[in-house]
Amino acid sequence: MTSTASIAADFTARPTRGSVVRFVNSHTLPLLLAAVFIASAISTPDFATFANIRAILINTSIVGIIAVSMTAITISGNFFSLGIASSTVLAGIVFLAVSGLTGSALAGLGAAVAVSVTLGIMQGLIVGAGLNPVITTLAVGSVIYGLVAIATKGAVVTAGSVDVAWLATWNFLEIPLPVYIFVLFTAVAWFLTEHTLIGRNIHLLGANRATARNSGISPQATTIWAFIAFGVGLGVAGALNASQLHQMQANDLAGLTMDVIAAVLVGGTAVSGGEGSPTRSALGALLIVALGNIMLLHGLDNGWRVFLVGGIVVVLVVALHVLRKVSTR
Amino acid sequence: MNAAKEFFLKYSLQIVVLLLVVGIMVMVSPGFRGEAALFSSLERLIPLGVIAAGLAVTMIAGEFDLSVASMAAFAGAIAVQLGGLGLIASILIATVVGVLLGSLQGWVIARLGISSLVFTVGTLILLRGATWLATDGVPVTLTDYKLSDALMVRIWVFTPLSLTTIAVLAVLGIFLSRTRWGREISSIGGARQEAVASGVKLRSRLVLAFAISGGCGALAGALSSFRGGSATPDGLANMLLLALAAVLIGGVSLTGGRGGMINVAFGIAITAVLAAGMSSIGVKAFVTELFTGVLLLVVILLEFAISKAVAYRASLQRRRPHLAVA
Amino acid sequence: MTGSTPLRLEANGIFKSYGAVNALSDVRFELRAGEVMALLGENGAGKSTIVKVISGLVSPDKGSIEIDGTPTNISSVSLSQAAGIAVVQQEFSTVGTMTVAQNLVLGQQGTPWWWSPRRLNDNAVAILERVGLAGLNPSTPVEELSVAEMQLLEIARVLARDAKVIIFDEPTAALSDAEIVRVLDAVKRLASEGRSVVYVTHRLGEVFEIADRVTVFRNGKSEAPLEVKELDVETIVAKMIGRELGHLYPGKSAAVGEVVLETRGLRIPELRSEINLTLRRGEILGLTGQLGSGTAELMEALAGVGEIVSGEVLLDSQPLNTRGRQNGISAGVAYCSADRKKDGIFARVPIRRNLSSPWLHRLSAVGFVSARQEVDETNRYASHFAIDVKRMNSNVGTLSGGNQQKVALGKWLGINPRVLLVEEPTRGVDIGARADIYAQLRRLSDSGVGVIVSSSDTNEILGLSDTIATYFRGEQTSIRPAGEWTESALVREVMHREDANHD
Amino acid sequence: SSSSAAPGAPAASHGKGTGTTDGGGALLKVFMPSTSNVYLAAASQSIKDEAKALNYTVNIVENNWDQTEQDQQVQEWLATGERAAAVLMWPAGAAAATNSIRLLSAQAPVIQFNNLVTPEASKYVTAYSGVSDTGIGKEAGANALAAVEKLKAEGVKFHGPGGKPNVVEIRFTAGYAAGDDREKAFAEATPGAFNMLAVEPTPTVDAQGGFKAASQVIPRFLGQGIDIVYAHSNDVANGVVQALEQNGLKPGKDVILITGTSSGDMTNLRSGKIWSATLQSPVIEGALVVRTAAQYIATGQVQSGDVTIESSATKPELKVEAPHTATYMMNPQVTAENNASFDIWGLSFDKLMGK
Numbered sequence A: 001m002t003s004t005a006s007i008a009a010d011f012t013a014r015p016t017r018g019s020v021v022r023f024v025n026s027h028t029l030p031l032l033l034a035a036v037f038i039a040s041a042i043s044t045p046d047f048a049t050f051a052n053i054r055a056i057l058i059n060t061s062i063v064g065i066i067a068v069s070m071t072a073i074t075i076s077g078n079f080f081s082l083g084i085a086s087s088t089v090l091a092g093i094v095f096l097a098v099s100g101l102t103g104s105a106l107a108g109l110g111a112a113v114a115v116s117v118t119l120g121i122m123q124g125l126i127v128g129a130g131l132n133p134v135i136t137t138l139a140v141g142s143v144i145y146g147l148v149a150i151a152t153k154g155a156v157v158t159a160g161s162v163d164v165a166w167l168a169t170w171n172f173l174e175i176p177l178p179v180y181i182f183v184l185f186t187a188v189a190w191f192l193t194e195h196t197l198i199g200r201n202i203h204l205l206g207a208n209r210a211t212a213r214n215s216g217i218s219p220q221a222t223t224i225w226a227f228i229a230f231g232v233g234l235g236v237a238g239a240l241n242a243s244q245l246h247q248m249q250a251n252d253l254a255g256l257t258m259d260v261i262a263a264v265l266v267g268g269t270a271v272s273g274g275e276g277s278p279t280r281s282a283l284g285a286l287l288i289v290a291l292g293n294i295m296l297l298h299g300l301d302n303g304w305r306v307f308l309v310g311g312i313v314v315v316l317v318v319a320l321h322v323l324r325k326v327s328t329r
Numbered sequence B: 001m002n003a004a005k006e007f008f009l010k011y012s013l014q015i016v017v018l019l020l021v022v023g024i025m026v027m028v029s030p031g032f033r034g035e036a037a038l039f040s041s042l043e044r045l046i047p048l049g050v051i052a053a054g055l056a057v058t059m060i061a062g063e064f065d066l067s068v069a070s071m072a073a074f075a076g077a078i079a080v081q082l083g084g085l086g087l088i089a090s091i092l093i094a095t096v097v098g099v100l101l102g103s104l105q106g107w108v109i110a111r112l113g114i115s116s117l118v119f120t121v122g123t124l125i126l127l128r129g130a131t132w133l134a135t136d137g138v139p140v141t142l143t144d145y146k147l148s149d150a151l152m153v154r155i156w157v158f159t160p161l162s163l164t165t166i167a168v169l170a171v172l173g174i175f176l177s178r179t180r181w182g183r184e185i186s187s188i189g190g191a192r193q194e195a196v197a198s199g200v201k202l203r204s205r206l207v208l209a210f211a212i213s214g215g216c217g218a219l220a221g222a223l224s225s226f227r228g229g230s231a232t233p234d235g236l237a238n239m240l241l242l243a244l245a246a247v248l249i250g251g252v253s254l255t256g257g258r259g260g261m262i263n264v265a266f267g268i269a270i271t272a273v274l275a276a277g278m279s280s281i282g283v284k285a286f287v288t289e290l291f292t293g294v295l296l297l298v299v300i301l302l303e304f305a306i307s308k309a310v311a312y313r314a315s316l317q318r319r320r321p322h323l324a325v326a
Numbered sequence C: 001m002t003g004s005t006p007l008r009l010e011a012n013g014i015f016k017s018y019g020a021v022n023a024l025s026d027v028r029f030e031l032r033a034g035e036v037m038a039l040l041g042e043n044g045a046g047k048s049t050i051v052k053v054i055s056g057l058v059s060p061d062k063g064s065i066e067i068d069g070t071p072t073n074i075s076s077v078s079l080s081q082a083a084g085i086a087v088v089q090q091e092f093s094t095v096g097t098m099t100v101a102q103n104l105v106l107g108q109q110g111t112p113w114w115w116s117p118r119r120l121n122d123n124a125v126a127i128l129e130r131v132g133l134a135g136l137n138p139s140t141p142v143e144e145l146s147v148a149e150m151q152l153l154e155i156a157r158v159l160a161r162d163a164k165v166i167i168f169d170e171p172t173a174a175l176s177d178a179e180i181v182r183v184l185d186a187v188k189r190l191a192s193e194g195r196s197v198v199y200v201t202h203r204l205g206e207v208f209e210i211a212d213r214v215t216v217f218r219n220g221k222s223e224a225p226l227e228v229k230e231l232d233v234e235t236i237v238a239k240m241i242g243r244e245l246g247h248l249y250p251g252k253s254a255a256v257g258e259v260v261l262e263t264r265g266l267r268i269p270e271l272r273s274e275i276n277l278t279l280r281r282g283e284i285l286g287l288t289g290q291l292g293s294g295t296a297e298l299m300e301a302l303a304g305v306g307e308i309v310s311g312e313v314l315l316d317s318q319p320l321n322t323r324g325r326q327n328g329i330s331a332g333v334a335y336c337s338a339d340r341k342k343d344g345i346f347a348r349v350p351i352r353r354n355l356s357s358p359w360l361h362r363l364s365a366v367g368f369v370s371a372r373q374e375v376d377e378t379n380r381y382a383s384h385f386a387i388d389v390k391r392m393n394s395n396v397g398t399l400s401g402g403n404q405q406k407v408a409l410g411k412w413l414g415i416n417p418r419v420l421l422v423e424e425p426t427r428g429v430d431i432g433a434r435a436d437i438y439a440q441l442r443r444l445s446d447s448g449v450g451v452i453v454s455s456s457d458t459n460e461i462l463g464l465s466d467t468i469a470t471y472f473r474g475e476q477t478s479i480r481p482a483g484e485w486t487e488s489a490l491v492r493e494v495m496h497r498e499d500a501n502h503d
Numbered sequence D: 001s002s003s004s005a006a007p008g009a010p011a012a013s014h015g016k017g018t019g020t021t022d023g024g025g026a027l028l029k030v031f032m033p034s035t036s037n038v039y040l041a042a043a044s045q046s047i048k049d050e051a052k053a054l055n056y057t058v059n060i061v062e063n064n065w066d067q068t069e070q071d072q073q074v075q076e077w078l079a080t081g082e083r084a085a086a087v088l089m090w091p092a093g094a095a096a097a098t099n100s101i102r103l104l105s106a107q108a109p110v111i112q113f114n115n116l117v118t119p120e121a122s123k124y125v126t127a128y129s130g131v132s133d134t135g136i137g138k139e140a141g142a143n144a145l146a147a148v149e150k151l152k153a154e155g156v157k158f159h160g161p162g163g164k165p166n167v168v169e170i171r172f173t174a175g176y177a178a179g180d181d182r183e184k185a186f187a188e189a190t191p192g193a194f195n196m197l198a199v200e201p202t203p204t205v206d207a208q209g210g211f212k213a214a215s216q217v218i219p220r221f222l223g224q225g226i227d228i229v230y231a232h233s234n235d236v237a238n239g240v241v242q243a244l245e246q247n248g249l250k251p252g253k254d255v256i257l258i259t260g261t262s263s264g265d266m267t268n269l270r271s272g273k274i275w276s277a278t279l280q281s282p283v284i285e286g287a288l289v290v291r292t293a294a295q296y297i298a299t300g301q302v303q304s305g306d307v308t309i310e311s312s313a314t315k316p317e318l319k320v321e322a323p324h325t326a327t328y329m330m331n332p333q334v335t336a337e338n339n340a341s342f343d344i345w346g347l348s349f350d351k352l353m354g355k
């Protein structure tokens, strides 16, 4: 009874419970997405056309990029940002202004990312010091919105005669660049969270802050890294959004913050931190856009669309929650 | 005397910020004086104050009701359409609907043990959709605008609207701090397991907290829609963040258990004075938002600094080993 | 005694399992009116679990409970309270953000719902007096109380309830002697009033002072109750342990080498005197004292997570930077805290990633983690600690307490530790895993790692350490080779004399 | 849509006019949504300029596109007891603003602008002046018909049944009254001329919203062929341009883009990707509402009936005469060709748009 054998037995004797449940749980989203796509392809005549799928992808890409990059913040146990919309608008405006000045969209992109990352670092410093992330990002978001509105006087900002549109229109196999960037972004984010020290530390910090500190993982530095990742996503998304329409104004993107948060939560990343993945957030964003698209194709009016999306989000988060509980019991 | 001193000490940060905001507003706006200023600040309490109070109750219980602003919009749509039944009746019905929906929400959250933050992100969208369906996507208006006049009768600086808000705050304040059920709501936010071990019925208190927030949201929405004589499908959407900011500025903790209606009162007083003052100077809406953001940052930074100082003092005290037990 | 009169409380055929662990299996427990029943057993024997079942916090998988001969449903805390049961839980159950007065009535159905704060305070003063907390302001938030005051408050709360059955789960673990006397007096008084008391404790002396009968738990099973009058300490220990202690601990140090770690004039806020300790290669240094004696803070200071006022720490004669865990880790200081769930493991993260967490940076050349190296190294360390490599991808939270503790220890092997600081190495760990952990600590010490263990379990310290430092109320009271101590002398030392006559 | 009834009791109680358009420093109280939008910023500036020219004081209270907030602001102002010669009201949501307008009308004559007066509110509003969404819809309809004629003459074949052009309409947000008027007037101006494929509302009234709506609707009708897209504003149309291009359609060539208001960025209009817009100048709207107020204050009267002002090259002299119940601004067509040569009230197109 006192030997190591009993401990080994202890390990092996515990059955790996509910492997089917676990499979469904860990693949809920892909399975669900596949189901939704197949069902819609059958029931909705115009759904499975190339142009429509492309439209879904294009409409997902910007929300998706932000959702993917915000996942780092959520995983690190810092909930989410409530300042997404105004930060993205700022990035877009910086992109247009700098592109207009320098004549190069790439310079604009660089500047947008640089500004977003700087703001990310500032917020990361505040949050890393122990201040509440929800309040911090809410406050910073309001300040950014006010400053942008003052600086632009409400005018539409453009890049003048400089061609910034190629960033959003350049395409390969008739799929435009933002979609590739979204896919690439998701892949890179997945790789970074799984295979780099920082990605791993972000996970561990969210899983248990106290243990992380005792294991020599700095909560401050790790939080700042999560916010840097977020800043990169915002910068890229803002630039793509601005280049898509060659313009941006302070009031743009009003519903973006909620869209992104919904995507991350529908993706199943735990609000308490430590669990989740950028791929899931990307799929979450895709699912929400696809549902909206299907309802549009069925000619449902706006009220029904909002109502059903809300209903599906509720059902989905409840289902994910119950599955998680069952599989970890 | 001692009680007053304790009060000032406990709410020193909020008092200082409130005085500061009042001072600045009086200084920069020549029109922001006396009764007019008081009245215009008080009028801001609907819908902000009541929504904030409801949100705060769930936060004190360690949860979040993000659907509270959508609930307000939904209830507003119902109340306006029921206008034919009379002012009181339609507001009451709308509020009861809010209480019922809130309870249902609380029950699901308690039953499943799901994060209310996650769940109410869904119901926030769902209720907004319900509002669209209830209004058919267009603004709905009262058939008889005179109905709303009763809400705007002025009694010195008060109207039935601001008096309702004050009453709601007072009732909830007394409920939370003076009654068993109220204290149990705070206890499940402060230390849930401990509270349960002490015999607090978790589920029913959660249901109660969400019923209150649903009812508050609905009441605020109904009153505000009656004042305007109409309800719009996309109305009151910005109230969630405004109310959240007000509650946080007031010093209610995001992690539950700390803060009460006095904090909420301070929070909404500060934001109401700021908004009313700004609007009286004719400051642009986005500048007001900028200032709210700055204020929020200042408050949390101060709070952080104070908490660090308190922790440091406590560590100094700990150096005197072993407190003597009487 | 009785036979015909029904028992006050009788639990029959109680089963409760957590995953694969049977916390209670076919337990029978009885309680007569007006008696004090002591509940004894090793860590993890199931004492707190039966207490939780009776208090309605935990629903048993199977079993029935009768009160005064009537089957009674007590499946929730309020039902249990309504049935006349009041409990002082092992873990605190007061709410820190609320005042003393509010906590005293929290969850009590009997309190009128409209009581004003003044009424609550008046109510509180009377209750507090009974546990000697008369001077305490009832409107103080509980989080501002000391540990002892909190414990007394919990006891006061239970005394205030007019309960038929009162259960105390280790009420005196955090108390000093004067306070303990007060608690024991209160228990005697309750019994004399005709109430039944269940008293869970690890302090055997108390048993002889207050208990009428004893129920011993072992491995989730209960033994038939015994009259205290017919017992002595040796019999009780044998009943509890059911085996000989000798096999548990590895041999003592073979040879002691040069100094590894040394503290010079070290002052930390919680300790009143300077600490000068020397740890030599090949020896295990044990620190022991009761809760609150200062050992935990000393370990934290050495690990770099606590506060140091003055003095220095030398590691292999070089000054050690004790600001922050990162410095400690890079110097080779490993640290296992007392509460592994709170800050020792990542419960929802696989074993492998737990094991690699403190030294992952070593495997990441330019920030990218080398997966192969991670697998190789974690497998190696896992086998050192008898952790099944087949389970490396399971979450640590799904393991038993003993295996969780092995993970919490094993993760430090990868930093090439020069010093290992371990608090409460076997808290909540059962006997099999314990032996493994002790053997591993000894093996590490033999291989040249400096090992410091702190534990409130004197038996463990005596069995494991070569040198023992004792602490009492913020003061180091002795440092002597383990061989110079007997267990009773050591117990007397950490309890500080007054308690000595108890066993 | 506005009634020709004389102003209700409240306005009459203000008695006879002052006999002059000089304000003598009297207050014009303005309630309008946020100037974080360029149109409102320009309109607000124009109100200030015109008021200054006519010797009026203005005080503008902005809300964040929120009728509830505007209702509150109205309450607050009423409570101050401050006297104003007139209230200029841009309701945040016209359909929901009636009660505030009613309360204001008890205090001062209400001149409403930008959002058409609802039938319910008409008895409380003294006069309306500004944009006519019906006029814009009508003009857009006419522009669309003209474009079709021109293309037919060039031999272009349309995709709809019987050679009718297929049209997709990207309209303002569901429930937004301006959108309802523009949709209706367009339909009335083009009876039976088009095969309407879909009317899709945007989530927001800007380029972002236009893109979101169009990018999902256009793929759906690619197979049937889209000839014309009618977008309610140039700003929304900027999003539509992007959506068309992403689906391989060349706006201006494959698809004719007819739009309402000339808001937002003009690049696409200037390059011809957008076929035409209709002028909606914030500068003129701002000036017009102040002038209407001044005329009413001067005369104390309103003449029943609507009038649409001419596109004159010079700004007309302000006469002391009663304003009409509704005064609409001109909605001339704006195209790639004519936008450079615009000259109304001595202002270029850019100046008219407040740049």
Ligand SMILES: Nc1ncnc2c1ncn2[C@@H]1O[C@H](COP(=O)(O)OP(=O)(O)OP(=O)(O)O)[C@@H](O)[C@H]1O
Pocket: C018, C021, C022, C023, C041, C042, C043, C044, C045, C046, C047, C048, C049, C050, C090, C401, C428
């Ligand atoms: N919530 C839980 N989840 C899983 N296992 C548990 C839980 N609570 C108790 N256990 C396990 O049940 C067994 C009995 O624990 P219990 O707390 O009753 O022991 P105890 O006799 O009170 O020990 P101690 O003397 O250390 O307080 C232990 O193996 C413990 O790890």
Ligand SMILES: Nc1ncnc2c1ncn2[C@@H]1O[C@H](COP(=O)(O)OP(=O)(O)OP(=O)(O)O)[C@@H](O)[C@H]1O
Pocket: A010, C018, C019, C020, C021, C044, C397, C398, C399, C400, C401, C402, C403, C404, C428, C429, C430, C431, C433
């Ligand atoms: N807080 C908890 N919640 C849920 N399950 C738990 C919890 N803690 C432990 N468990 C479960 O209880 C089981 C045993 O834990 P416990 O600490 O009682 O083990 P143990 O009996 O001490 O084992 P060992 O033989 O290693 O000493 C584990 O399988 C784990 O899944």
Ligand SMILES: [Mg+2]
Pocket: C047, C048, C049, C090, C169
């Ligand atoms: Mg126990």
Ligand SMILES: [Mg+2]
Pocket: C043, C044, C401, C402, C428, C429, C430
């Ligand atoms: Mg155990």
